[in-house]
Amino acid sequence: MKLFTKRRQTVPEPSPEELAQQLAYRTEQVHFYLHALRVFGYFIKEFSFDLLEIGADRFQKQIDQLITSLTAEKPVRSLKRVLEQGKARILEYVQQEKAYFQEREAEFKHIIELLTTGIASLTEENKVFHARLYQRSSQLEKITYLNDIRKIKEELRQEIMEIKRCIRQKQSQDAQRMEALSRQMESLKIDFEQAKKASLTDGLTGVYNRAAFDQYMAKLVEQSSISRRSFTLILLDIDDFKRINDTYGHRVGDRVLIALVQQCRAFIRKDDFMARYGGEEFAIILPDTSLRTALRKARKICKTIAATRYTVDELAEEIQKLSFTVSMGVGIWRDGDTVASLIDRTDKALYQAKRAGKNRVVSERELPS
Structure with a gap:
């Protein structure tokens, strides 16, 4: 007779009720994970910009296909392969999006630099132009104070008036040019909005199409x-x-x-x-x-x-x-x-x-x- 023999402890088998509870819990977990997967798929599409140049519409369809495949009843090995392919496609698109915005950023910086340089140059030219004209007019105006040259004095006065008239005319032209440009930009904006609205509106009734x-x-x-x-x-x-x-x-x-x-x-x-x-x-x-x-x-x-x-x-x-x-x-x-x-x-x-x-x-x- 062995005095120190270990007894084998038997684990009681779960009852049918416990098995049913475990199954219900696992089923609830599965439904939650599937719902979470759809949620993340939706957010991935929402975070992607609608850029046709890098195939945003195709990417969103691929996300839909990925979610459909991952929520289907397939072997785990097949699901892993689908997941790896999906991860690769998402990372590829993220890199494309980053590259696109970096290129656009560089373009915008270049445009801003050109505009800034052009405006500064134009402003400086105008300042110089106005300064010279006013300086000239001031000098000419001093000559008119000489009483012994009445004829020259009258001609100089007329010249001064003409110079000032040219200045006012240029200022008026600049203002008109800026106003016309502003109207043109506003018109382009309105045309764009109208075209966008027309593409989604029923022409007869005015409601959406x-x-x-x-x-x-x-x-x-x-x-x-x-x-x-x-x-x-x-x-x-x-x-x-x-x-x-x-x-x-x-x-x-x-x-x-x-x-x-x-x-x-x-x-x-x-x-x-x-x-x-x-x-x-x-x-x-x-x-x-x-x-x-x-x-x-x-x-x-x-x-x-x-x-x-x-x-x-x-x-x-x-x-x-x-x-x-x-x-x-x-x-x-x-x-x-x-x-x-x-x-x-x-x-x-x-x-x-x-x-x-x-x-x-x-x-x-x-x-x-």
Whole structure:
């Protein structure tokens, strides 16, 4: 019999409840890390400048592809390879961005030096010019005090007046030149702003166009996935718009579109976003708005439009009134939504409103599951 034999301590196996708790904890950790990965991907894109010269758009797409690959169910070895490739691409882009700004900095320094030298030279030349003229005029003016040369005195006075007139003329020309340059710069600034606005605005109604809507939606969905702040989307379509065009003509149809936008603007906030989605269909995005609030606002718009009567032609002998209605679908962003999934649900709600008789608002929650 062995007196000092060590007993082997057996570790008790975890119970099913403990295993379930551990699994839930690990699952929660995985979801958190995946969310953190998407957050960092978003911030990397936000920190990169929109510089087409160094392929910023391509870099942002590569970041999206990197996040998609890293969040996919793949073997660890494959994920490590994807990560290394992603790190190399990010570092490469950072170096490109640094080099780009260093080159631009050098260019701006050179331009500033040229401008500074030119302005200093011009200022000095003007000073010298004015000083010489005034010095000359002073000397000439002293001669006019000689009473024995009256004829020369008169001529000298006229010469002095002419010199001073030239000085005033040059000063006036300089001022006009600077004012014209200032106006030209302001005009270029206005032209740039107008061109930028025109590229994102619907020419007829004045609201944003489809391109602006796509950009805003993509950015808002990405921001919401990070901040968890929800927003609602309203899609509205004019009922029987083809009949309006066929009956009254496209000119009246255009006026109907403009009138619709004016009615909607009376109900939306400054931070809300309205765009012409296509044809007679419009989209309204309401940031930080619940589905209930959006539905209430949509119903007010729908009711107001249906109750309004418009004069077709005020100059016609017989006054003819026109009214129209809209159908609306309302959806709300949910965690995990993409742009396509949110638009798809909202569009189905709009279609349901059309099928149910038009002139009504349907929420995504009313859709059959």
